[in-house]
Amino acid sequence: MTPPELAIIGGGQLARMMQQAAVGLGIHIRLLAEAPDVSAAQVIPDHIVGDYTDLATLREAVADAPVVTFDHEHVPPEHLNALASEGHACRPGPHALLFAQDKGSMRERLGAMGVPCPRNASVTTLDDLEAFGYPAVVKTTRGGYDGKGVWVVRAAADADEAFASGRDLLAEELVDFRRELSALVARSPSGEVRSYPVVESRQVDGVCSEVIAPAPDLDPALDAEARAIAERIATELDVTGILAVELFETTDGRLLVNELAMRPHNTGHWTIDGAHTSQFENHLRAVLDLPLGPTESRDTWSVMVNVLGGSVDDLVAQRAVVEAAEPGVKIHLYGKTVKAGRKVGHVTAYGPQLDEVLSSARRAAKIFGG
Amino acid sequence: MTPPELAIIGGGQLARMMQQAAVGLGIHIRLLAEAPDVSAAQVIPDHIVGDYTDLATLREAVADAPVVTFDHEHVPPEHLNALASEGHACRPGPHALLFAQDKGSMRERLGAMGVPCPRNASVTTLDDLEAFGYPAVVKTTRGGYDGKGVWVVRAAADADEAFASGRDLLAEELVDFRRELSALVARSPSGEVRSYPVVESRQVDGVCSEVIAPAPDLDPALDAEARAIAERIATELDVTGILAVELFETTDGRLLVNELAMRPHNTGHWTIDGAHTSQFENHLRAVLDLPLGPTESRDTWSVMVNVLGGSVDDLVAQRAVVEAAEPGVKIHLYGKTVKAGRKVGHVTAYGPQLDEVLSSARRAAKIFGG
Known part of the structure; x- marks a missing residue:
């Protein structure tokens, strides 16, 4: 071999x-x-x-x-x-990965680059947090994901668990946002960069629930700005492979960077069925320093809905029910044992009418989730 | 597990x-x-x-x-x-598979069904063949593929190798055809049948070289007839999974069945990137008796070109050259050692302009083939 x-x-x-x-x-x-x-x-x-x-x-x-x-x-x-x-x-290298692993370093670096971020500060004591002000979002700088290691703090008592964790903490302003967006780019060691259309990502309890590509009614200037931010971060941080930049679109029409991920990302799963080159293929092409593939959407609308573990234990058997109800939906099962709330798969639907595509994908995910 | x-x-x-x-x-x-x-x-x-x-x-x-x-x-x-x-x-079962394994049985059964086929006869001796008449195509009833086990016979001497093979032989009229078409259907044990758009298949030296989906300028009546023939064969022969029916479109505008294959087929590889459900997914769904997925094309034109072994030994290294020249072409390598003329992969291109799609896929395949 x-x-x-x-x-x-x-x-x-x-x-x-x-x-x-x-x-x-x-x-x-x-x-x-x-x-x-x-x-x-x-x-x-x-x-x-x-x-x-x-x-x-x-x-x-x-x-x-x-x-x-x-x-x-x-x-x-x-x-x-x-x-x-x-x-x-x-790929990505440890010098880049640091900024996905440590939110404190990420905020410091993006701040120095002039990338728009929520106001933030490192907090060690309750006094630090009081000085930062409420309401605040307090996060562990390392190891948090899917809403874990994140606390919304409106009064001192809300921060008890955060300080009890013994972890390094970051306080951020509680952003008044209209919605969450995600900008995905692939970058190769040779410096080739390609960005995907900016998507809207909807969370439930801090976990990504569904993604709409492209983000509906997004101001073209914001789409271009989000892609430019992601391309610039990928280049200046020397990211190789896929970089996902999660952003807030604020109620007053600004973009603020929320999180970075340096790997294929849940907000890019729609690309398997919905883009000319999937984020997984472009991740491989990027880390192997191969020329990247086109990142445009293949259809007017693509919707990805996560399948979260629910009352259905046998997803393989349930596949037939989903296919009968929604024959055009693309199924992606992860081969995982079902546990409540665990991401065990996703479904994608695409087509010319957003309302149809969205309801089709939601129905399929609901049949799997039970 | x-x-x-x-x-x-x-x-x-x-x-x-x-x-x-x-x-x-x-x-x-x-x-x-x-x-x-x-x-x-x-x-x-x-x-x-x-x-x-x-x-x-x-x-x-x-x-x-x-x-x-x-x-x-x-x-x-x-x-x-x-x-x-x-x-x-x-799946398919031996009772169906017989008709893909044995061309004599296939011709007999399709003839009994009234499916249009080239005139044909079993031939054991040169006298039989002389009685059938020249020109004829002589085939071994079993085991032939990619032009192997097939002889075009215009005079007695051309049949020497065929008779020397010691195999059961079938003689067929040499059809005056405009082009070759392929009709692909998926059928499940429950009887659900879905047909793909009829494609044009181009052969070089008896080996499929490229496939255009849908077949350009195909009379809609012939498209419907080809699909109906394939659906009827799948149903009456109780085929499960994918059935490929290779057809001649004669110069006088008729369809004649050439070959049957009861598995995903080279003329359906375009469906991976070009149809809503690939033939491989629908084969799996069919044999597992799951509801089938939609078989429509995703794009105006899809072209598949086979990568045949040539002067390039290291296809993996050559991938970068192909991706740089044709970033939008979808690459499918089979992990096979290169031998002259061996099918070692295929490429697919799709889009609104047939000439562009065709030349893009051909260029990519040529770079791989060397």
């Missing part, structure tokens, strides 16, 4: 969907999976099982792979530096 | 592309591969390696799989009957 072109650390659904794109491109992937039966290990034959926080395990996984990329942002930076010094191209 | 939903016999590119569709649908496939490194074994973790002509090996491969389908039509019918009697649903 030829050596892998690429090693992926982490066996979640993002690695699984990278493999879907890799098959056509003929990319041999080596996977480091957390357990034998995780989402991506089910579809990538060349995988080893082990702990990504253990350097020896990482070395074994990437041994004969010239390029390394990631399903998540949790690999310790010192291990990435070690792999890089041993000749593996980590 | 849960038991497989489906076993696939044969590890070629068709099984590989079925796996691409299976990932999203969450279908766990067990593969019987001819060798450890064949095309589909590279992307299906749950595979065993063995000989599909050996019943014990087949039994091991399908052991806990309720449904069995195929990458090719070469599994001995008696083995399929054995698997079926042991409770495995073979």
